Amino acid sequence: MQDVVSINRSRLHAVRVSKPLRIVHFSGICFGITGLETFLWHLCAAQKRAGLVPSIVLDVNGREELRAIAKDRGVTLHPLPLRQGLELRLPQKVGGALMRMRRIKMLVDLLRKSDVLHIHEGVIALDAFLAARIAGVGAIIVTHHGTLAFHKAYWKRQKALSFWLEKRWASRIVLPYEAAAGDFVAAGVAKDRVSIVPFCVDENHFAGLAAEPEPGKLTLVIAARLVAGKGHLDLIAAIAQIASRFPGLRLLIAGDGPMRPEIEAKIAESGLGRIIEFRGGVDHSDMPELLRCAHLMVLPSAMFGETFPLCLLEGMALGLPAIGTRWFGIQDIIVDGETGILVEPHDVMALARAIERFLTEPGFYSRARRNALARFNARYTSTTVADAYSRFYEAERLRDPKRTGYEIVDSIR
Known part of the structure; x- marks a missing residue:
């Protein structure tokens, strides 16, 4: 090969x-x-x-x-x-x-x-x-x-x-x-x-870098269909574990699908309505603008048939490090400890620790950001x-x- x-x-x-x-x-x-x-x-x-x-x-x-x-x-x-x-x-x-x-x-x-x-x-x-x-x-x-x-x-x-x-x-x-x-x-x-x-990813369409977060602040984004296996519920559960200690934490959810009522119910049950924002289905032409509002891409997928998610590449193009799962092609995109962090599927505690690391180690965030952008430019344009x-x-x-x-x-x- x-x-x-x-x-x-x-x-x-x-x-x-x-x-x-x-x-x-x-x-x-x-x-x-x-x-x-x-x-x-x-x-x-x-x-x-x-x-x-x-x-x-x-x-x-x-x-x-x-x-x-x-x-x-x-x-x-x-x-x-x-x-x-x-x-x-x-x-x-x-x-x-x-x-x-x-x-x-x-x-x-x-x-x-x-x-x-x-x-x-x-x-x-x-x-x-x-x-x-x-x-x-x-x-x-x-x-x-x-x-x-x-x-x-x-x-x-x-x-x-x-x-x-x-x-x-x-x-x-x-x-x-x-x-x-x-x-x-x-x-x-x-x-x-x-x-x-x-x-x-078209580097001309996904041009310009997202801003680095201010100390103590971090906006996550998950851009995926609202279907079983993409990891939305695991992500909400992980945020619920640490939200009280990090008031600057936010989550943007881009996408639509049949699981939206269940996800909304989970957000309400967890008391996270003030920090999680639904953006719904986002037109592809508007996706760069949305991602530039975030600091970290998250995709805790365990979906059968997941292959090589483009949302991770789109984030990398704008300088977003990522948290993902050791699941099919995701672990080929994210280099653990260099461009982001890999966790096991459905490991909510590990997912929470990964988010916390990006919040508490600004030097690690900056290195992962530089490495993610360099890897995108070398491989994925x-x-x-x-x-x-x-x-x-x-x-x-x-x-x-x-x-x-x-x-x-x-x-x-």
Whole structure:
């Protein structure tokens, strides 16, 4: 496996091609603005700056915000066809099959005018694999945003078939951290076709630093959907343990979801209403401004399927250290004791001690802040990640295996 982020950057050079590469990003997921879609906007922004021509194929059903974001970013958005007319009156499987045929035809027409297909979540991309085969596109890059264990918990014949095609047809399969990559190798993906490239944040969008806290004051922020497993209740319980000793402690909660009534009840029960503020769902364009109001990012997640949370990278871009859990990719983002603190999932006492350390050790806070920003600039900018993908695109398009070799040096820790 190739750790692309660990490349000796002194040897990087711009990929020179005779004409701009045309990239089609495909995602068959329709969950709302998740980390996957946020990553897509960040990556496409950097690709446009580099002179590439990215476009995105998504299910836009009932989600006009996607059209607005695409227009704002100057990225062409191709909505996937939905069931219509006769397809709606036919039995679901028959109508769905007809819709799938129209989707494949649309993708074939698009891919015949493009150079590379970049699939996001290969196990949910059967239409894209079939369209690429018909269109004769051999440069297929797949980035996975969920763990294989998560997908296998909902495994069906269609996912199994898509993964079978992915293992045979994908030019390169990319995971954001090493353990996730190892799972795919163990599942039968050839090791020399697997690479590690982290997710990224657009450093132009997340620009400017958050202010350092005044002595005795600390504003935490958790930016996550209000769903089970993200750790909101654990965080509130930890704050309740120390709030009486630290009157300058505050918490901002950004996000919305089905757990909001339960979280609000927990806040009221703990008597913390005066120091915890709900911001609700925050538009992505407003997220930098919100994070600049905070001093410390917290994500005590133990959610099944958590992969590589972008909110931690967004905080790092603005100089926010973080507290997170030893849970999947979180422990690859936060360097314990250097850019933040790691605790075990559901360990409320450890979480409280970590918050207290940032409150009582300003020197530690300042060091973690500097280290977090340096780590972001070295690994997680959209420019760095887009450069790595550009090399994959060009190498696979030219069918030159030698172009896919990267010098691996010590990982940045």
